[in-house]
Amino acid sequence: MRSDRRATFQLALLGFLGFVLFLGAFLLTTGQRRMQEARQAATIMRSLVTLKTKAGYFQLEIWSDPSPPPVAQLHTWTLRLLDGAGQPVEGAKVTVDAIMPAHGHGMPTQPQVKPLGRGLYQVEGMKFSMEGEWQVLVRIETQGVQDQAAFSLKVR
Numbered sequence: 479m480r481s482d483r484r485a486t487f488q489l490a491l492l493g494f495l496g497f498v499l500f501l502g503a504f505l506l507t508t509g510q511r512r513m514q515e516a517r518q519a520a521t522i523m524r525s526l527v528t529l530k531t532k533a534g535y536f537q538l539e540i541w542s543d544p545s546p547p548p549v550a551q552l553h554t555w556t557l558r559l560l561d562g563a564g565q566p567v568e569g570a571k572v573t574v575d576a577i578m579p580a581h582g583h584g585m586p587t588q589p590q591v592k593p594l595g596r597g598l599y600q601v602e603g604m605k606f607s608m609e610g611e612w613q614v615l616v617r618i619e620t621q622g623v624q625d626q627a628a629f630s631l632k633v634r
């Protein structure tokens with residue numbers, strides 16, 4: 479009788495410990511996933527670059543997804559185009575290209591730009607074939623106005 483009770487108690491204790499372990503593991507992984515998601519959201523929100531075009535006609539803001547831009551991996555950029563007064567520019571012809579000045583080569587892809595509305599443009603087909611210093615060139619043409627912006631980008 480006595481050993482029976484003890485066995486039951488030990489079993490209950492084991493069960494309880496198992497439950498605590500399970501709960502701990504569950505909370506830990508959930509917490510980690512939450513943190514990872516928050517970090518991802520933060521990096522997606524943070525723009526890669528904000529700059530004014532050469533002749534000053536436009537302002538550009540660019541986001542990369544994933545961010546920072548990965549090495550040798552197709553990915554997407556989103557670009558916001560504003561005029562000098564800060565108003566969204568619709569229907570512009572935008573091209574994005576990049577070269578590696580130190581090596582004399584460009585990207586293995588020809589990124590395609592499509593308008594998303596509200597001055598936003600999606601750039602599909604971004605791919606930096608190797609790590610190092612790249613020079614990105616954005617050309618904008620709209621209603622007879624032409625302008626461009628260049629910036630350097632360290633990919634690693």
Ligand SMILES: [Cu+2]
Binds near residue numbers: 578583
């Ligand atoms: Cu190179």
